[in-house]
Structure formats: C-alpha cells, structure tokens
Amino acid sequence: MYVAVKGGEAAIANAHRLLADRRRGDRDVPALTLEQITGQLALAVDRVMAEGSLYDPDLAAMAVRQSRGDMIEAIFLLRAYRTTLARFGNSRPIDTAKMRIERRVSATYKDIPGGQLLGPTFDYTHRLIDPAMAGDAPVDEPLRRAREDERRAPRVTDILNDEGLIERDVLSDEEPGDLTRDPTAFPADRDVRLQALARGDEGFLLSLGYSTQRGYGRTHPFVGEIRIGLVDVEIDVPELGFAVSLGSVRVTECQMVSQFTGGSEEGAKFTRGYGLVFGQSERKAMAMSLVDRALRADEFDEQRLAPAQDEEFVLAHCDNVQATGFVEHLKLPHYVDFQAELDLLRTLNTAKATNDEMREAAE
Amino acid sequence: MTAETANARRKRALDAMASMPASLLHELYNQNTAGAPGAIAVRGPEIGAIMLRGRIGGGGAPFNLGEASVTRATVRLESGELGHSIVLGRDADKARMVAHLDALRQLPDWVARVEKSIVEPALQHARDQAAIQAEETEATRVDFFTMVRGED
Numbered sequence: 001m002y003v004a005v006k007g008g009e010a011a012i013a014n015a016h017r018l019l020a021d022r023r024r025g026d027r028d029v030p031a032l033t034l035e036q037i038t039g040q041l042a043l044a045v046d047r048v049m050a051e052g053s054l055y056d057p058d059l060a061a062m063a064v065r066q067s068r069g070d071m072i073e074a075i076f077l078l079r080a081y082r083t084t085l086a087r088f089g090n091s092r093p094i095d096t097a098k099m100r101i102e103r104r105v106s107a108t109y110k111d112i113p114g115g116q117l118l119g120p121t122f123d124y125t126h127r128l129i130d131p132a133m134a135g136d137a138p139v140d141e142p143l144r145r146a147r148e149d150e151r152r153a154p155r156v157t158d159i160l161n162d163e164g165l166i167e168r169d170v171l172s173d174e175e176p177g178d179l180t181r182d183p184t185a186f187p188a189d190r191d192v193r194l195q196a197l198a199r200g201d202e203g204f205l206l207s208l209g210y211s212t213q214r215g216y217g218r219t220h221p222f223v224g225e226i227r228i229g230l231v232d233v234e235i236d237v238p239e240l241g242f243a244v245s246l247g248s249v250r251v252t253e254c255q256m257v258s259q260f261t262g263g264s265e266e267g268a269k270f271t272r273g274y275g276l277v278f279g280q281s282e283r284k285a286m287a288m289s290l291v292d293r294a295l296r297a298d299e300f301d302e303q304r305l306a307p308a309q310d311e312e313f314v315l316a317h318c319d320n321v322q323a324t325g326f327v328e329h330l331k332l333p334h335y336v337d338f339q340a341e342l343d344l345l346r347t348l349n350t351a352k353a354t355n356d357e358m359r360e361a362a363e
Numbered sequence: 364m365t366a367e368t369a370n371a372r373r374k375r376a377l378d379a380m381a382s383m384p385a386s387l388l389h390e391l392y393n394q395n396t397a398g399a400p401g402a403i404a405v406r407g408p409e410i411g412a413i414m415l416r417g418r419i420g421g422g423g424a425p426f427n428l429g430e431a432s433v434t435r436a437t438v439r440l441e442s443g444e445l446g447h448s449i450v451l452g453r454d455a456d457k458a459r460m461v462a463h464l465d466a467l468r469q470l471p472d473w474v475a476r477v478e479k480s481i482v483e484p485a486l487q488h489a490r491d492q493a494a495i496q497a498e499e500t501e502a503t504r505v506d507f508f509t510m511v512r513g514e515d
Contacts, residue, residue: 096436170423191424194417
C-alpha cells in the first residue's frame with residue numbers, strides 16, 4: 001500500500017530559524033564581517049573559491065559565513081551561485097611566467113634564477129599553538145628588502161629544458177573541453193582532467209597523491225617548483241577589437257617532476273605533473289600535480305593498477321559537491337523505498353516459513 | 364595617431380582602471396568628472412562570469428581552470444561615443460564608471476584629463492602596490508651560504 005505523506009513545513013521553518021540563531025551565536029559578540037573573513041580566514045576563502053570553481057573572494061566569504069565554516073557547504077553555495085551567472089566568454093590563458101610572485105620555491109635546484117622566496121609560509125613553523133592567538137596583540141609589519149633589479153623568475157621547468165632532460169610543454173591554442181558544459185566521456189583528455197582536478201576536493205586529491213607516494217602508482221616525484229602570486233586576466237572584447245585586462249587573480253602553481261620515461265628517440269627524460277589552483281593553496285596544487293602525473297599512465301606505457309591511475313575512478317569521485325549530494329541524500333526520507341524492502345523481506349520470510357511447514361508435513 | 368597606437372592607449376587606460384581598487388576609482392571619478400557629458404546606459408552594468416583558462420604545464424594547451432565573476436557595461440555619450448568596460452568582481456558602479464571614462468577618453472577635451480587624473484594615478488597605485496609586495500617577498504629570499512670544511 002502506498003500512502004502519500006505531507007508535513008514538516010513548520011518543523012523545517014523552525015529548524016531554519018534555529019540554524020540562523022546558531023549561526024549568529026552569542027549576540028553580545030560582534031558578527032563576523034566579510035573583511036574579517038577575507039582578511040583573516042583567507043585560505044578558507046581560497047579553498048571555497050577553488051573548489052566552488054568561481055573566483056570571487058567576497059562571495060566565498062559570504063558562503064563561509066552562511067555555512068558556519070562548513071567548507072563543503074560553502075563550496076556548494078558558491079557552485080549553486082555560479083550556475084546563475086551568464087558566461088560572457090573565456091579568458092586568454094593566464095601566463096604564470098609573468099606572475100607577480102609572493103612565494104616561489106624549488107626542491108630540485110638550490111640556485112635558480114630568481115631565487116627561492118619563502119613568502120608567507122607555514123613551513124618551518126613549529127606547529128605549536130601560539131598563546132597569542134587567544135588575544136589581539138599587535139603584529140609587526142613585514143620587513144622589506146629592496147630588490148637589486150627587476151629579477152625575472154622563469155618557470156623552473158623552462159630552465160631545465162635547456163638540457164632537454166625534461167618533457168617539454170607543447171604550446172597550442174586548441175579549444176579545451178569544458179566539463180561544465182559537456183558530459184565527461186572516458187578516456188578523458190588531459191585538459192578536462194585538469195579542470196576536474198582544479199575543482200576537486202583537496203582532501204580526496206591529497207589522499208590519492210599520498211597513495212602514489214606510498215606505492216599505489218609509480219611515481220618518484222620532486223617539487224620542481226611551487227609559485228604563488230598574482231596573474232593578470234585578459235579577455236578579448238569583440239566590441240573593442242582587442243584584449244583587455246579585467247584585473248588580477250591569485251593562483252598557486254606546482255610543477256612536479258617525476259620519474260623518467262625512456263625509449264623514445266629523444267632519449268630518457270623526466271616527466272611532469274601539473275597543478276594550478278585558485279588562491280594560495282600549495283597542498284592542493286601539489287596533490288593535483290601528483291594525481292595529474294599518475295593519470296598520464298597510458299601516455300608513458302605504464303600499467304594502470306592503482307586507484308590514482310584510474311581516471312574514471314578519480315574524475316567521477318573527486319568532486320565534493322557531487323559526493324556530498326549523493327552521500328547526504330541518504331538522510332532524507334526514504335520511507336517508501338524502505339517500506340518496499342521491508343515488504344519484500346517479509347514476503348521472503350513468509351514464503352520460507354510456508355516451505356518449511358510443507359517440508360515438515362511431507363516428512 | 365594611428366589606429367594601432369590609439370587602441371594601445373585605450374587598452375592601457377582600460378587595463379589600469381580595471382586594476383584599481385573601487386574606493387580609489389570612486390574618489391578620483393567623483394573629483395574629476397563634474398561637468399562631464401553624462402553616460403547613457405546602453406548595456407548593463409550586468410554581472411556574469413568568464414571561464415578563466417590556464418595552460419597545461421604552464422606553457423602547453425589551454426584548459427579551463429574555473430570561472431570568475433565579472434561585471435561589464437557599455438555606455439554612450441550624447442555625442443555618440445561608446446565606452447566599454449569589463450572588470451573582475453560584482454561592482455556595477457565600478458563597471459559603469461570605467462565605461463564612462465572610456466567614452467570620455469574619446470573626446471579631445473577630455474582625453475588628457477582622464478589620462479592625467481585617473482589613468483596615471485591608477486598605474487602609480489598598481490606600481491606602488493607591486494613594489495611593496497615584491498619588497499616584502501624579497502625579504503623572505505633564502506641566501507644560501509656554504510660551510511667550508513677541511514684544510515683547503
């Protein structure tokens with residue numbers, strides 16, 4: 001028997017009112033401002049922009065506030081918002097070689113042109129909770145040091161290429177696939193894989209990247225370079241007949257240098273994995289570059305044995321909005337589905353009991 | 364002036380104004396456009412998105428990195444000049460002001476004024492900000508030194 005049930009409107013309305021109250025917390029404590037969130041929880045905002053796949057710090061800060069700091073909820077909110085925006089066009093590809101660098105390190109070359117610039121990093125901190133964080137003690141202004149000249153900081157992978165020991169980029173202007181417009185077909189091209197990874201869940205990609213280091217997928221990676229900074233975004237404006245800059249965005253880029261490939265007529269060389277992420281997020285950029293490299297198994301005739309090398313597995317599960325949607329829907333009413341399963345179970349057991357009785361009677 | 368240099372100068376102005384913080388643009392716009400021919404809205408300001416692209420490996424084929432919110436506007440002056448703008452973010456006022464200034468730049472009476480009082484300060488602001496940021500970063504440069512050990 002199927003019985004349609006309605007109800008819960010009042011409960012839902014009251015629950016949302018309660019949520020609003022809990023979100024606001026103690027009214028005697030000032031509410032968070034967007035400036036506080038973008039300024040002091042900047043990396044949370046960056047993560048929401050990266051995985052929400054929309055660069056807009058103010059909106060991401062609003063989402064963080066609305067979600068009470070639940071990152072995946074905030075990412076969901078930003079994703080939902082981006083679907084309401086008309087797309088005006090595509091930017092010209094950003095040029096990370098012209099980045100205004102805020103941090104740049106290489107683990108492969110000590111003396112790289114442009115140097116090692118630590119920037120605002122957690123590296124080399126002691127990872128001990130600082131009692132000062134309980135208060136609001138004055139913070140020193142950063143030190144400044146004059147630059148000797150306009151030092152250029154070429155991408156490390158371009159420097160290595162002088163010796164031909166590393167796989168080269170193949171410049172092209174081929175139109176990339178867009179997973180927000182077209183269903184993903186497998187095997188997917190590297191452009192679509194990178195788009196999926198760039199918006200993929202940091203935790204999922206981190207664990208997959210880690211798995212490749214532990215032996216689930218062949219890599220022996222080095223960080224060729226990590227760079228964080230601002231890049232200009234340009235777009236062609238047909239009305240003007242030329243491209244203009246829209247402003248700049250902060251991105252993190254990771255060049256992972258990985259095991260050799262040999263056998264080609266060009267000789268043995270390092271291969272590469274690439275990571276590029278909105279905001280300051282080198283953990284995500286590194287994880288992305290590890291997974292990008294692992295997913296290139298076919299290109300280098302590697303056997304695909306590990307999860308990180310399985311593009312269908314990785315691409316279908318790296319999106320946390322999709323993942324949370326399917327997992328969390330389980331808590332919504334399934335009364336009818338479950339009733340059907342219960343009925344089936346009862347029928348099976350009744351049938352078994354009848355069978356048993358008949359067998360006993362026969363004996 | 365050839366069309367090419369005119370376009371280059373127009374681009375330079377639009378680039379500079381797009382990079383301006385909205386507060387600075389507001390201030391300079393209000394100070395300098397009193398008595399200017401008004402802007403008639405042709406399109407927008409409208410908020411939308413662009414797909415922001417990177418290149419595989421930094422220098423390879425393009426891929427779609429993610430979207431960015433943008434606002435664009437087109438305005439017209441009484442005398443017919445069209446001004447366009449497209450800027451990152453969702454600031455309708457900023458887009459409208461930039462489009463208006465782009466249109467004013469096409470008037471012989473106004474081009475020098477817009478350049479001097481808006482575009483130059485915008486470029487200076489961008490240079491100052493870049494210099495501060497670069498010097499702060501420079502202070503975190505690692506200066507390696509070698510420990511010499513042994514007799515020689």
